[in-house]
Amino acid sequence: MSENKLQEQRLNYLLDEFKADSDEYKNIEIPDNINDKKRILRSLMNIRMPKKMSKTVLEVQDEFLTNCIKEKGIVELSDIPVLKNEISIWQGDIIRLKVDAIVNAANSVMLGCFIPMHICIDNQIHTFAGIQLREECNRQMEEFKVKYGKDYEQPTSIPMLTDAYNLPAKKIIHIVGPIVNNKLTEKLEKELSDCYTNTLNMCLENGLKSVAFCCISTGVFHFPNKRAAEIAIGTVEKWLLEHPNTIDRVIFNVFKDKDKEYYEELLQ
Known part of the structure; x- marks a missing residue:
């Protein structure tokens, strides 16, 4: 599977998890456009108060963000x-x-x-x-x-x-x-x-x-x-x-x- 496809899978997974983690936005509609998805994920991360999240979610988040940085260029x-x-x-x-x-x-x-x-x-x-x-x-x-x-x-x-x-x-x-x-x-x-x-x-x-x-x-x-x-x-x-x-x-x-x-x- 290509890295782009893997990134999209990670993004979709993280959106589901961060939505479920949010009381206020758990029912938010997710658009199909990948850039809009990224904006919603970032927004959900921005507003989130400091608290624990599962090890699995953190691992996927880390993989996603590491690849985002690589895409930007280290x-x-x-x-x-x-x-x-x-x-x-x-x-x-x-x-x-x-x-x-x-x-x-x-x-x-x-x-x-x-x-x-x-x-x-x-x-x-x-x-x-x-x-x-x-x-x-x-x-x-x-x-x-x-x-x-x-x-x-x-x-x-x-x-x-x-x-x-x-x-x-x-x-x-x-x-x-x-x-x-x-x-x-x-x-x-x-x-x-x-x-x-x-x-x-x-x-x-x-x-x-x-x-x-x-x-x-x-x-x-x-x-x-x-x-x-x-x-x-x-x-x-x-x-x-x-x-x-x-x-x-x-x-x-x-x-x-x-x-x-x-x-x-x-x-x-």
């Missing part, structure tokens, strides 16, 4: 040129990167994005890592709530490390960036710098030699893109000078053309 570290010292820029989908760690722009609840099919990086990472990721994030947050109180939320600039499950990366570092509600302040700039410093410190502590940063706090968190790029590069370059021969590669993963231009100009 990007090796050797595929990405070095621009300056240990620093690279790569434009594209961060979930394709086969590195030691990718950085997720998380929110303070740290459970991923619950909005079906949302375009944020948090949604993308949780979708293709698999539902085990939300479970692990929830376990860690529940432990923090025992320690710090039931209303605990992850502070800005403090990273959390998880496995990457079905992604090519080994680990995911989740971090909450500063939110710019009105004007940009020195405090917000310091918090963004701390995101990069603390993430690199976590890499050092855990033997992670390559890391891909997303554009933390830009987008819905409203941090000005150019200033964010300046802070990111300045902080990373300073850290690398202070910790020589500890990190093999730092990748700035960009999505927008404008961000790519900012990083390229700053790294000339």
